[in-house]
Amino acid sequence: MEVLLRGAPLFNSFTDADLAPISAASRLVSLKLGTLLFRERDPSQHFFLVIKGSMRLYRLTPEGKEKVIEIISQGQTFAEAVALLNKPYPVYASALEPTELIAIPSQVLRDQVLVNQELAFKMLASLSLRIHGFLNDIHTLSLATAQQKVAGYLLAFLEQSEDEQTIRLPATKAMIASRLGLQPETFSRVLSKMKEQGVIQEDKNQILILSSSALKQLRDTA
Amino acid sequence: MEVLLRGAPLFNSFTDADLAPISAASRLVSLKLGTLLFRERDPSQHFFLVIKGSMRLYRLTPEGKEKVIEIISQGQTFAEAVALLNKPYPVYASALEPTELIAIPSQVLRDQVLVNQELAFKMLASLSLRIHGFLNDIHTLSLATAQQKVAGYLLAFLEQSEDEQTIRLPATKAMIASRLGLQPETFSRVLSKMKEQGVIQEDKNQILILSSSALKQLRDTA
DNA sequence: GAGCTGCCTTGACCTAGATCAAGCACTAAT
DNA sequence: ATTAGTGCTTGATCTAGGTCAAGGCAGCTC
Numbered sequence: 001m002e003v004l005l006r007g008a009p010l011f012n013s014f015t016d017a018d019l020a021p022i023s024a025a026s027r028l029v030s031l032k033l034g035t036l037l038f039r040e041r042d043p044s045q046h047f048f049l050v051i052k053g054s055m056r057l058y059r060l061t062p063e064g065k066e067k068v069i070e071i072i073s074q075g076q077t078f079a080e081a082v083a084l085l086n087k088p089y090p091v092y093a094s095a096l097e098p099t100e101l102i103a104i105p106s107q108v109l110r111d112q113v114l115v116n117q118e119l120a121f122k123m124l125a126s127l128s129l130r131i132h133g134f135l136n137d138i139h140t141l142s143l144a145t146a147q148q149k150v151a152g153y154l155l156a157f158l159e160q161s162e163d164e165q166t167i168r169l170p171a172t173k174a175m176i177a178s179r180l181g182l183q184p185e186t187f188s189r190v191l192s193k194m195k196e197q198g199v200i201q202e203d204k205n206q207i208l209i210l211s212s213s214a215l216k217q218l219r220d221t222a
Numbered sequence: 223m224e225v226l227l228r229g230a231p232l233f234n235s236f237t238d239a240d241l242a243p244i245s246a247a248s249r250l251v252s253l254k255l256g257t258l259l260f261r262e263r264d265p266s267q268h269f270f271l272v273i274k275g276s277m278r279l280y281r282l283t284p285e286g287k288e289k290v291i292e293i294i295s296q297g298q299t300f301a302e303a304v305a306l307l308n309k310p311y312p313v314y315a316s317a318l319e320p321t322e323l324i325a326i327p328s329q330v331l332r333d334q335v336l337v338n339q340e341l342a343f344k345m346l347a348s349l350s351l352r353i354h355g356f357l358n359d360i361h362t363l364s365l366a367t368a369q370q371k372v373a374g375y376l377l378a379f380l381e382q383s384e385d386e387q388t389i390r391l392p393a394t395k396a397m398i399a400s401r402l403g404l405q406p407e408t409f410s411r412v413l414s415k416m417k418e419q420g421v422i423q424e425d426k427n428q429i430l431i432l433s434s435s436a437l438k439q440l441r442d443t444a
Numbered sequence: 445g446a447g448c449t450g451c452c453t454t455g456a457c458c459t460a461g462a463t464c465a466a467g468c469a470c471t472a473a474t
Numbered sequence: 475a476t477t478a479g480t481g482c483t484t485g486a487t488c489t490a491g492g493t494c495a496a497g498g499c500a501g502c503t504c
């Protein structure tokens with residue numbers, strides 16, 4: 001368990017002594033595809049670290065449509081903030097694929113933050129990072145065309161994995177479309193056009209970027 | 223200065239002893255309407271508390287259009303997270319009206335967080351709150367009609383100021399439209415229609431809610 | 445290998461809201 | 475009083491992307 005915990009950025013610099021009480025209180029959870037982990041407004045008894053697979057965090061509109069807010073992949077944590085502050089979950093969470101999580105009781109987090117100064121700092125850093133992500137999302141959601149959104153989304157992958165030119169989408173296309181604030185049809189059409197223009201190529205659910213500069217062009221042009 | 227500082231939620235429970243070093247290092251800043259306080263990517267040497275007036279935080283698109291991300295009013299702080307983590311500012315900030323701020327050096331914040339446990343907690347709480355706000359924004363930006371956005375925006379005021387039925391808009395209509403991801407024209411048309419339907423009434427830049435239930439209806443209907 | 449089932453694509457249409465273009469109301473300066 | 479500036483409204487178009495509907499294409503199970 002310690003090994004798994006240390007896989008997360010939140011915990012990677014911790015000593016065994018720091019980690020022991022957290023590890024002792026946590027437990028491993030396995031979810032089948034589609035399993036609902038918690039609902040919006042549920043009390044937050046745990047926060048979670050994704051060991052394997054991925055989770056989708058979403059909300060429901062009054063009419064019952066789903067809007068995907070975040071897709072959480074391996075190594076990332078979620079619901080830390082609400083757990084710490086003892087607030088109800090602000091979103092629904094369900095498994096996008098068969099997924100393994102570590103569930104860490106909120107109380108343990110609260111206790112540890114008081115004891116371990118570094119943990120508080122790390123939490124602040126992690127929240128701050130998340131806020132930056134949201135700023136970007138807000139920015140693109142509100143004034144980008146479909147093409148810009150898709151180009152930006154694909155480029156985000158290249159940035160983190162350096163000179164890899166091939167991308168495996170982390171969820172179904174419909175999910176990604178929702179994340180981007182698009183209809184699945186529109187997402188499909190945009191990808192088609194990019195293929196047509198020779199900017200990308202698709203094989204199975206792998207996407208190959210033929211020209212990242214052309215893609216940047218598309219992202220930055222109205 | 224101490225008095226002003228304690229006006230902010232971030233500091234309201236602090237003892238004089240806690241506050242003294244912060245107060246000593248901070249200084250008061252007055253901005254004329256439209257003054258640019260910092261740019262995106264500037265190093266974050268201070269974070270800020272709004273004493274009087276209001277600030278707009280925004281970004282620029284590649285084509286140079288502005289997108290308002292947040293409007294910060296009296297009593298609120300901004301740029302705490304980046305100051306703490308010593309990252310560059312992620313947005314532009316300029317004064318929406320003649321505005322007074324307290325500028326608190328980032329270094330002081332970093333020092334104090336290490337010393338004062340409660341401050342770290344408060345910061346976590348404040349960031350978490352901000353994240354919740356962003357979740358809402360993302361939600362509405364991506365799948366609400368213009369009418370839903372405006373109704374939701376107005377209702378947000380009623381929620382915080384209880385049974386006040388009259389709202390003074392915190393910025394020009396064009397700014398608010400941008401915050402909501404709308405064109406000024408569209409914002410204006412939506413308000414007109416609401417007046418036509420007898421849901422609201424407008425006088426100067428005061429908005430009177432005639433029927434908050436009708437407004438809720440509008441917010442929750444596609 | 446026949447038939448499901450779930451994803452994805454493609455086409456035809458339609459509508460919300462952006463854009464373009466005047467004009468109006470109020471304020472501030474000359 | 476006249477002009478000019480700024481924010482707001484209103485009307486007339488245009489268009490990106492949403493919606494509806496019809497297949498196509500795996501990968502399953504039986």
